[in-house]
Amino acid sequence: MREASRGPTARDRQRDAAALSDAVHAAQAGDEEAFRRLYRAVHPMLLRYVRTLVGGADAEDVMSEAWLHIARDLGSFRGNAEGFRGWAAKVARNRALDHLRRTGRRPLIGGDESDLRELPSNSDTADEALETISTQRALALIASLPREQGEAVLLRVVLGLDAKHAGRVLGKRPGAVRVCAYRGVRRLAEVLRTGRTPQPVLGRASMQEDTA
DSSP states (O other), X not given: OOOGGGOOOHHHHHHHHHHHXXXXXXXXXXXXXXXXXXXXXXXXXXXXXXXXXXXXHHHHHHHHHHHHHHHHHGGGOOSOHHHHHHHXXXXXXXXXXXXXXXXXXXXXXXXXXXXXXXXXXXXXXXXXXXXXXOHHHHHHHHHTSOHHHHHHHIIIIISOOOHHHHHHHHTOOHHHHHHHHHHHHHHHHHHHHHTOOOOOXXXXXXXXXXOO
16 A cells, blocks of 8 residues: 555656556557556556455466456457556456356455445545555455455555446446445444454355456
8 A cells, every 4th residue: 555645646647547548559559568568557456456356375376367368358448547457357356256156165355235325425535544554454454344345445445446447347336336435444444443453244245247
């Protein structure tokens, strides 16, 4: 996670997004160096996400399969940097769910969260809740959330997706993603305030039949 006092500025994010968009277009035209730039820019975040679903032992294998699919289908992708991160996350998630189905396992991250009646805050406070703790502890805390909350926080904070693109990854409306992320962040903020780490929530894991 970023240090609270030295996070990227809006200009930094705009520059990075422009560079990623340029790399996507160049890679689609066959530029191998551009594809390597895409990999270096996106892989670490995707790997963190996949680890919370399948565990560290299998995450690298799942991501190898995901990158084969990304490389194969990159020519059909249409969109900007934000869209590419969301598309790549959906490919990685689908490969992770395929792996879990093959092995008969549940996702490691939490359980299902079906009650979405609570309205979200108008502000996005996910970064503020996680900025000051280590990446390892942050991911462990996120993995303790109910699954829909945890995935929403991961996609919004770790991958930096907006609610629309995160919703496409999860097959949910943007509003539902905002609610899940807000409720997850509020729970994490309470954990950080009290110093008590919640136990993972065990529940029925929804195995969506997504394909990519």
